Amino acid sequence: VQLQAFGGGLVQAGGSLRLSCAASGRTFSSYCMGWFRQAPGKEREFVAAISWSGGSTYYADSVEGRFTISRDNAKKMVYLQMNDLKPEDTAVYYCGADFEMTVVANPRGAGMDYWGKGTLVTVSS
Numbered sequence: 001v002q003l004q005a006f007g008g009g010l011v012q013a014g015g016s017l018r019l020s021c022a023a024s025g026r027t028f029s030s031y032c033m034g035w036f037r038q039a040p041g042k043e044r045e046f047v048a049a050i051s052w053s054g055g056s057t058y059y060a061d062s063v064e065g066r067f068t069i070s071r072d073n074a075k076k077m078v079y080l081q082m083n084d085l086k087p088e089d090t091a092v093y094y095c096g097a098d099f100e101m102t103v104v105a106n107p108r109g110a111g112m113d114y115w116g117k118g119t120l121v122t123v124s125s
Contacts, residue, residue: 003116005095009120011085016118019080021116025075028097029073034104034112035080037091037121047093048080048111058105063089085123092118 007019021033034049048069049058057069068081078095096112098104103111 001028001031001097001114003095003097003114005093005116005119008093008119008121009059010124013086013123013125015085015123016081016083017085019082019093019095019119019121021078021080023076023078023097024055025076025118031097031099032101032104033069033115034096034098035069035078035093035107036061036096036109037089037093038118039088042091044094044108046105046107046109049101050078051101057102058101061080062115083120085121087125090121090123092120094118 002024016068032051035047036044037047039042046060050069050071054071066084071078095116096109097114098112
């Protein structure tokens with residue numbers, strides 16, 4: 001599976017962005033997917049995860065209620081709708097894929113099978 005995240009940009013605090021992650025490979029629908037982010041000088045951190053079917057989702061406490069993860073297996077896409085953005089959401093955002101939900105939902109994404117190149121989100125105050 002190859003992944004590419006896109007949709008980042010500059011937005012004012014309180015604004016919204018939707019990130020997308022495009023996947024290639026015939027087995028995409030078998031993978032759990034996760035979004036992670038890494039701010040300058042900080043470790044990579046978990047943001048959101050979704051099961052292979054889309055039936056289960058998980059969020060970091062810091063984004064719960066503001067971000068929504070979704071997927072379209074027919075299009076091989078995963079999305080992260082980000083609302084009410086805050087300056088502390090500024091980071092490079094990455095999507096990852098793994099068969100195991102315990103991997104895509106762990107704090108650092110350790111052991112992730114596949115990572116995509118990130119997309120930068122900058123939230124100005």
